[in-house]
Amino acid sequence: xxxxxxxxxxxxxxxQDEDLSVTNKLQIRLHLLICRGCRRFDRQxxxxxxxxxxxxxxxxxxxxxELPDEVRERIRQHLRAARRxxxx
Amino acid sequence: MTLTPESWLDExxxxxxxxxxxxxxxxxxxxxxxxxxxxxxxxxxxxxxxKAAERTWLTGILRHKLLDAIRREHRxxxxxxxxxxxxxxxxxxxxxxxxxxxxxxxxxGKPEAMLESxxxxxxxxYCLEHMPKRLARLFLLREMEEMDTQQICxxxxxxxxxxxxxxxxxxxxxxxxxxxxxxxx
Numbered sequence: 001x002x003x004x005x006x007x008x009x010x011x012x013x014x015x016q017d018e019d020l021s022v023t024n025k026l027q028i029r030l031h032l033l034i035c036r037g038c039r040r041f042d043r044q045x046x047x048x049x050x051x052x053x054x055x056x057x058x059x060x061x062x063x064x065x066e067l068p069d070e071v072r073e074r075i076r077q078h079l080r081a082a083r084r085x086x087x088x
Numbered sequence: 089m090t091l092t093p094e095s096w097l098d099e100x101x102x103x104x105x106x107x108x109x110x111x112x113x114x115x116x117x118x119x120x121x122x123x124x125x126x127x128x129x130x131x132x133x134x135x136x137x138x139k140a141a142e143r144t145w146l147t148g149i150l151r152h153k154l155l156d157a158i159r160r161e162h163r164x165x166x167x168x169x170x171x172x173x174x175x176x177x178x179x180x181x182x183x184x185x186x187x188x189x190x191x192x193x194x195x196x197g198k199p200e201a202m203l204e205s206x207x208x209x210x211x212x213x214y215c216l217e218h219m220p221k222r223l224a225r226l227f228l229l230r231e232m233e234e235m236d237t238q239q240i241c242x243x244x245x246x247x248x249x250x251x252x253x254x255x256x257x258x259x260x261x262x263x264x265x266x267x268x269x270x271x272x273x
Contacts, residue, residue: 013252063106063110
């Protein structure tokens with residue numbers, strides 16, 4: 001019945017992609033009761049999930065990347081060319 | 089309404105670029121997708137009803153273009169053939185022979201507090217930067233775009249087992265990187 005830290009790591013990751021069986025959920029909970037490392041791991045994975053979801057909602061968060069001027073110019077020219085050919 | 093495609097670039101270019109760069113981790117892939125997105129927007133502007141905000145409409149088109157690019161890449165070089173080692177930890181380096189942690193996970197702050205912390209976000213971006221790019225893209229489709237594993241299997245033509253394995257490796261790698269950057273004792 002008792003599962004290892006490695007098993008917990010695999011199951012906690014799997015739980016972020018699919019529903020686990022009742023047995024698996026119970027195994028994780030029992031293990032977390034007695035294992036501080038895995039309790040921290042579980043919380044870290046939860047934090048990571050929340051952060052990634054937030055990044056999905058605000059993808060530019062903390063990004064200072066700028067579209068380089070020459071790329072902007074290249075795209076601008078493509079747009080102009082496309083408009084001209086569609087107006088013909 | 090007068091539609092001016094060039095103003096899309098001025099008003100939304102930076103936003104679109106940051107989105108594309110976050111998802112692809114690759115500058116030229118992001119730049120190409122933005123160009124394709126704006127050309128497609130120009131072509132289909134008649135079908136834009138103005139119901140959604142302009143930015144939302146453009147982001148939707150960009151997302152399609154990015155998925156096309158990622159899909160193409162995976163068709164050409166399946167993720168199965170990626171060579172190990174790729175810098176991500178495997179179970180043998182994380183767990184000892186009794187399957188206990190070799191390095192105990194460290195204590196982070198409360199999740200809500202972490203999400204408010206500039207240090208945390210800097211560390212997260214750093215760690216995402218240092219992941220193998222193709223694995224990062226697969227992981228970001230799952231986590232940022234919230235695609236389910238079945239959709240990812242279909243989009244990228246890879247098996248469910250492989251998706252789970254790659255997601256597990258991505259999470260363990262990111263977690264370890266973040267733990268080193270952020271963890272207390």
